Amino acid sequence: MLDNHSFPESHTTIPGLPELQSDCLNCFGLCCAALHFSASSDFAIDKPAGQPCPNLREDFLCGIHTELRERGFRGCTVYDCFGAGQKISNLTYGGRDWRQAPETAGQMFEVLPVMRQLHELLWYLHEALTLRGAETLHDSLIKMLEQTQALTLLSPDKLLQLEVPLHRAEVNELLLRVSELARTAARKQLSPAPKRQKNYGRGADLIGAKLRGADLRCLSLRGAYLIAADLSGADLRFADLIGADFRDTNLRGADLRGSLFLTQAQLQAAQGSPSTKLPESLRHPEHWA
Known part of the structure; x- marks a missing residue:
């Protein structure tokens, strides 16, 4: 048995996944342009979807990045695209930004929430593979991970045709099983139980x-x-x-x-x-x- 000061982590650091971590330096500022802001405790201004934030610079970086919370943009510090922004910018659209090719802007902005959901699912699936107690589901997890990864490589038109809620439901069903197995295994190891x-x-x-x-x-x-x-x-x-x-x-x-x-x-x-x-x-x- 393990006491409260000596127990194994259920997972370790998820290695080698920079593609699932936001990289603003390699993105076309998509979250700053595609998303809708409503003036609130999270955002200092109203901003319609598809309109660039006034703080977005020409190099696609934020002009007030180090002062976001102080300037009333707490919501920006919370948002995480799970690496979807740089995937769309550099792979889906091959490095052609929406300022140089304005005809791509509308579609690119619509692709962002789709890609973000897929990348979020990839993050959970990768973590699930590290959880102790769920080893019997590794084959199913790997299959689902590969399927989800393949969806992220689709063309913009096909990405927008995806039934993401259906795929998310399939992934969630698998993650529920993983969760139950991992938590059951942990209950047996912790002391006091x-x-x-x-x-x-x-x-x-x-x-x-x-x-x-x-x-x-x-x-x-x-x-x-x-x-x-x-x-x-x-x-x-x-x-x-x-x-x-x-x-x-x-x-x-x-x-x-x-x-x-x-x-x-x-x-x-x-x-x-x-x-x-x-x-x-x-x-x-x-x-x-």
Whole structure:
């Protein structure tokens, strides 16, 4: 048995995946042009979809990148394209940007959300292959990963014809099985053993919930609304956090080591501290004090 201070991570750093990490230096500023902004606590201005942000420079970089939060563009620091931007810019459109070839702009902007979803699925599938306890599903995961990768190589016209929700549902069904196996394996290793608790249903309303110091090990919080919830000091090891909404969630001192399907974008939306424990594949956001 393993105590609270000595246990294996459910996964290690996902190696060799720069193609699934945002690289603004090799992108045509697609998120800054394609996406819609609404003036709010996340964005200082309204911006229609397809209209470049006024802060987007001629070299496709952000003119206020180091001051985004201070200037009212917190939402920009949370968005993550999972590398879809550079894939579209350099592969799908072969390096022809929408300023040089304005006739491609509309279609290129429509392709971004499609490619982003596919790349997000690739990220989860790669992580699933590293999870202990789910080895029996490796063949299915590899097959699904290869199928998803092939979709990202389609032409723009074919990408826009994809039934992405159907493919996402197939991937999600497989990831659910992976999650159950990985969390079951973790329960057998942790000591003291996690209490058997009812998993929160997908999309559970935990907005503002008071969960300070809670034992949430090995639970499913898939798609839970944790907006402004207090999870300070909570134990979230081996919890399934795919799609959980962490906007303004207090993660100060929380333990997220080994948590399943947590992304950097979720952390960027939350509030944390240097004492927050993270999986090896993720980093403390700069705004965490």
